Amino acid sequence: MAPPGLHPLSPLPPISGSGGVRVKVEGLSRTFPGNIAVLSGLDLDVAPGSFVALLGPSGCGKSTLLRLVAGLDRAEAGHISFTPTLERTQGERAPIAYVFQDAHLLPWRSVLDNAALPLELTGVSKPERQAAARAVLEQVGLGDATDRFPAELSGGMRMRVSLARALVTHPRLLLLDEPFAALDELTRGRLDDQLRALWRKLGMTVLFVTHSISEAAYLAERAVVLSRRPARVVLDRTLELPGERSASLRTEASFAREARLLNEALEQGERW
Numbered sequence: 165m166a167p168p169g170l171h172p173l174s175p176l177p178p179i180s181g182s183g184g185v186r187v188k189v190e191g192l193s194r195t196f197p198g199n200i201a202v203l204s205g206l207d208l209d210v211a212p213g214s215f216v217a218l219l220g221p222s223g224c225g226k227s228t229l230l231r232l233v234a235g236l237d238r239a240e241a242g243h244i245s246f247t248p249t250l251e252r253t254q255g256e257r258a259p260i261a262y263v264f265q266d267a268h269l270l271p272w273r274s275v276l277d278n279a280a281l282p283l284e285l286t287g288v289s290k291p292e293r294q295a296a297a298r299a300v301l302e303q304v305g306l307g308d309a310t311d312r313f314p315a316e317l318s319g320g321m322r323m324r325v326s327l328a329r330a331l332v333t334h335p336r337l338l339l340l341d342e343p344f345a346a347l348d349e350l351t352r353g354r355l356d357d358q359l360r361a362l363w364r365k366l367g368m369t370v371l372f373v374t375h376s377i378s379e380a381a382y383l384a385e386r387a388v389v390l391s392r393r394p395a396r397v398v399l400d401r402t403l404e405l406p407g408e409r410s411a412s413l414r415t416e417a418s419f420a421r422e423a424r425l426l427n428e429a430l431e432q433g434e435r436w
């Protein structure tokens with residue numbers, strides 16, 4: 165049985181999946197002042213509904229890439245396209261959602277109101293947004309914490325509110341930048357399981373940045389290892405692991421093999 169505050173995925177009200185988008189990055193270049201070339205002609209093609217882990221040395225440009233994909237920054241050269249095109253259609257409010265390492269919750273708002281925020285910002289009525297937030301909070305195992313405030317939550321619970329807030333818009337692309345890095349290993353492992361279960365249920369495309377080789381191998385279908393900057397692709401690998409994953413996978417030879425390959429690529433990327 166899961167300890168208090170860390171429930172397994174609830175079978176309660178499903179939120180409908182909106183499917184994923186294909187993300188195609190072509191010849192992407194980004195140089196920061198001081199002639200810091202972070203990306204230089206990067207190509208990456210992410211299939212709709214896939215779960216891709218991005219690994220690479222610190223400072224190689226992983227967050228920069230996510231920010232560019234999210235439209236939070238502009239590249240000097242290159243192109244990012246989404247198929248189908250990420251336009252807001254009726255009932256689809258924010259096709260891209262971004263989760264950071266810090267949960268960034270508003271301390272004066274309840275869990276429910278934090279999770280409902282993206283819908284409030286786009287003018288969704290209170291009953292409708294609260295119902296949507298409740299459903300997604302159930303999905304992340306926080307159905308009984310809707311009236312609590314961020315200060316009353318553990319770090320893992322705060323991250324789950326952050327995840328719920330990202331999912332409340334039914335995004336077609338979910339970008340996660342080391343979302344569980346600050347958590348203890350047990351909590352992190354449980355959140356990895358929840359995230360993977362949500363992805364399998366909802367089918368959005370996921371780009372997940374992590375420094376953890378075992379987290380990447382456990383979560384993703386495909387891992388892309390980048391070199392130090394300017395980031396180039398050292399390894400682009402579809403992981404030979406089962407779709408159904410549980411903690412015991414981490415002790416299996418197939419998992420150890422994938423982890424070793426990722427580790428070797430990371431070491432190679434440091435030398436490039």
Ligand SMILES: Nc1ncnc2c1ncn2[C@@H]1O[C@H](COP(=O)(O)OP(=O)(O)OP(=O)(O)O)[C@@H](O)[C@H]1O
Nearest residue numbers: 196197200202220221222223224225226227228229
């Ligand atoms: N706005 C900015 N202005 C100047 N330099 C920047 C800016 N944003 C990022 N950089 C630099 O670009 C490089 C890549 O940063 P980025 O955050 O993308 O790396 P990262 O791979 O995500 O690193 P980490 O794994 O340590 O989080 C770093 O050298 C960073 O200092």
